[in-house]
Amino acid sequence: MSALLETEDLQVWFDLPGGGTLHAVQGVSLGLERGERLGLVGESGCGKTTTALALMGLLPANATVSGRVLLDGTDILRGAEETMRPHRWVDLSMVFQGAMNAFNPVKTVGSQIVEVLELHQRAVGRAARLRTGELLAAVGIPDDRADRYPHEFSGGMRQRAAIAMALACNPSVLIADEPTTALDVMVQAQILELLDSLCRDFGLALLLVTHDLPVVAQLCDRGAVMYAGELVEHGSVDALFHAPCHPYTRLLFAATPDLHGDGLPASIPGAPPRLDRQNEGCPFRPRCDRAFARCVDQRPLLRTVAPEHGAACHLNDVAAEVAH
Amino acid sequence: MSIVINEPGLIAEPEPIRSRGGIVWDTIRRRPSATIGATVLSLIIVCAVLAPWIAPYGLHEQVGPPFGPPSWEHPLGLDDGGIDMVTLLMWGARISLVVGFAATLVSMLIGGTIGVTAGYFGGKVDGVLMRITDYFLVIPDVPLMIVVAAIWGPSLFHIVIVIGILLWTSTARVIRAQVKSVRERVYVKRARALGAGHVRIVMRHVLPQVAPLLIANTVLTIAVAVFDETALAFLGLGDPSRISLGKVIENAFQRAAISSGAWWAIVPPGVVVALLILSCSLLGQALEDALNPRLRVAHVSARGFRLRPLVGRNADAL
């Protein structure tokens, strides 16, 4: 059974205003099964949001994309906008970063969801309003709030409304980009609980894009870690925490403070490499605590290290060689 | 140590100050309207400043009959006194510019001070200063200028003062708004928390942020000041002993240039004034646009991106 959503060697370049290009996404291949929750994790500048936007075909004019995006086996990226458009919001939907602040302030929240329904020819008029009520109820917003304006909603409620809007056309994949950043921890818990129940009830596959590792550990089945535009490790969240096969994953967990336990977290010195120039060797090498000779000029490739677990690190190759 | 690259996309990022010359120089170089405006303005200024040395003929030198037509020696013909138009224009531009700059200086000083004080201190001070500004704003410019010129007598000094005290209001408002927003920035609050006094904060933190906008506003004010002076001179209220471009036009009108068909006595000075005002406006507007706290937000857009055929690269797909 093929995965519901798959990417093959997805690459994105941006033309920079002063000339030159930024290689923002460098060959990302990942897969999302039906009903699965995958966390795409990384820090600022790693390319996770760009990857998500590429999946939706929402990159600006200065972007160049290559690779394949397979929805149920069909490459929807092949024809660019022509092939992506029919699926956008219908099969593949997204809650954008800062979506809760992106509502039109002069229209009621309900009317904005009705607009989405009408644009996608799902319903019009009365039927659309009914459906809007259903959607809002599904995300925990009482019916009478539909006629209110965005400024009358709290941050958490606006985020729920943004999720309702994304679910308008019954997609099978929901991409959520930093859905809980800028929210209080209790509201964050409410939103995560909501996403959890929505995925269960509607059989949604969830791609959660975030920098917050613990959120992925709690909500997702699998995780994919990105660094400097590349996918450096992917696997079950359990494997990522208990048996990481890439130093960045291990160090990222070590840098995250935990509620219980001993000792202080350790930061990772240095900064990610610039993506507007060609880099030799492993992009993480300058900051890695286990780098060796090969890392300097050879780029590690993403290889399977265990069932359903892959990582791009020479240390794994060495271990495999030694085993032979 | 490397600069962290933020992902383009939905993240908004303020424009960093690129060069040491700052935003003003940057804008002039990059925006076509600013480049054109700056170039034309510089040209006019250079001609005007160097007029005593590069004017082809003397200012009072009669070189032909009144309203002599354009010829090879006199490309723009002669005025009613037989004086070469090109020379007149250069000298006229001098006075127009002098009045423009001087009046602007007056208005900038008044407007800048009031704007900074009102914006920085807020509260009652702000209220009082803004009411005063409102009163001045309501006064009709041209009638007042006419009245003052008529009462005080038309001298260059009076004209500069009159124009200056009418123009400061817009500067004050613009500066006040900017100062208010700068005052709320975290680094200003930090300076206050450190115990910095008002003077220090204004001089060190507020003014440098406000200066580029002040420059933009100044350039725009020059345009208006030049216009006002030209209008006054044209109405006969200018300083009779100084020849500004407005005076040149007025002279031509008075001496029946139109009925004589001597377009070269009226159109060229008008064009020069227009060019002067236009170039100031272009430059000023471009600067103001560039200085609006512009957030570089890339829009999520469909249809935009380009496709490249698959680049062959071996990887274990998931």
Next chain:
Amino acid sequence: MSSERRGCGGRALSSNGAGALLDVEDLVVAYPIARGLAGAVRRRPEQRVLAVDGVSFSVDRGELVALVGESGCGKTTTAQAVLRLVEATSGRVSFDGRDITELPNRALRPLRRSMQIIYQDPYESLDPRMTVRDAVEEPMLIHGLGGSRADRRELVREAVARVELTPPDLFLERYPHELSGGQRQRVAIAASLVLEPELLVADEPVSMLDVSVRAGVLNLLDRLRQEGLGILMITHDLSTAARYAHRIAVMYLGRIVEIGPASEIVENPQHPYTKALLSVVPRRDPRDRKRPQVLTGEAPDATRIPSGCRFHPRCPVAIEECRAHDPELLRPRNAVSPDHRAACILA
């Protein structure tokens, strides 16, 4: 020693028995709500919002106290009132034994050297037109310290090195936009250190930084703390508080609802709000998935404070009496440490 009266729970005696570095007692900060023209005409009584309603705690030298809570709980206002950046309506703030609540600005100014603040936004804390050297030197110029120009330059260099921006010369002539967020935050810390403060208030010092960078800045603060600096850290991140703080004070709607040693608060919380908050903090280890106690709704805004216990409408274990009775901060029955206090009648 520690009496049972309200508000006293947070005041631990410092290790050498002398008074604490910072002592806050019954702090109240009120903001007036605009009545509007209609309200003024109808002579509606002026209403006030009590952003901070009776907060007491102390911070000692070499100690890090974390003030945690969600937005609107009053933690930022408390921090600002402590530094007199916002005027307190009532209560007492003492610094090094001296009552500074009503101190006039002139007398307060020299004290500003000893009490510094680090802000949340590293991208806004530094004047974009000043180099790192200028930024770190400025505090000295403001207070007329540092001696000759050469002396000041040396002190600047030392401060920059102390915040681990090495080699200092590489950073001194840079502008903020050439630095990363973490580096900018370190520069802000260096600018504070140059005045040799005794108390540092850090308002969400790392929430806008990348995860891999946060620990670096926090570990730096911890090192400075070990050298004697007292730190009051405002944060919404309980995990950070759990790892770095000695004592944690949990705030809700303008009050401290629980306060005590960090390990005790995290391992043995007694107030229902604290318990709920701790239960929803996501853990790193996927195997640590416990059932979170997700409260419904959000905290009411400060203009509509519930009767009795402020938390009772959202409290999972509220009883009838909670509606009428406003609990005091008392030592809970099941507390292990003598300094643990919670404001709940069931604790």
